[in-house]
Amino acid sequence: MATQxxxxxxxxxxxxxxxxxxxxxGSLAFPLTTLVTSNSLVDDIAALATEHKAxxxxxxSRDFSGAPxxxxxxxxxxxxxxxxxxVVVHFEQELFSSALSARQFTPDxxxxxxxxxxxxDASAAAVILQSYLDRNKARDRNKSxxxxx
Numbered sequence: 331m332a333t334q335x336x337x338x339x340x341x342x343x344x345x346x347x348x349x350x351x352x353x354x355x356g357s358l359a360f361p362l363t364t365l366v367t368s369n370s371l372v373d374d375i376a377a378l379a380t381e382h383k384a385x386x387x388x389x390x391s392r393d394f395s396g397a398p399x400x401x402x403x404x405x406x407x408x409x410x411x412x413x414x415x416x417v418v419v420h421f422e423q424e425l426f427s428s429a430l431s432a433r434q435f436t437p438d439x440x441x442x443x444x445x446x447x448x449x450x451d452a453s454a455a456a457v458i459l460q461s462y463l464d465r466n467k468a469r470d471r472n473k474s475x476x477x478x479x
Contacts, residue, residue, distance in 0.1 A: 339459025348451030389424030
């Protein structure tokens with residue numbers, strides 16, 4: 331029987347960083363918390379990864395043409411810092427994650443209903459993480475089909 335991996339999703343922001351967590355099977359993502367983006371961010375995420383024995387999935391910030399957004403430099407530095415601490419880190423495209431999260435709170439996707447920014451950030455992390463989990467499930471299914479043929 332294959333071992334299941336748990337995952338922590340990260341939606342990095344210059345002020346706040348949203349955090350999500352998967353269930354024990356690595357199938358479903360749930361908003362967990364929002365961390366202040368500060369000098370302790372790497373320590374905070376590494377501690378969560380250790381506590382939950384989880385891999386980390388960070389939203390990869392790119393524009394419509396695929397070029398890195400300005401914040402991507404910080405995200406790449408976060409990934410490298412986590413990896414030096416032995417944390418397994420994956421990137422996942424994060425296009426529209428905040429907009430999709432806002433739709434959970436208001437039908438038109440606006441922030442007029444004023445959900446807290448912390449809830450939006452953690453929900454955006456869950457959107458990023460769920461995208462990664464779904465993509466991995468599809469890849470694993472396709473791999474299994476190929477092995478059977």
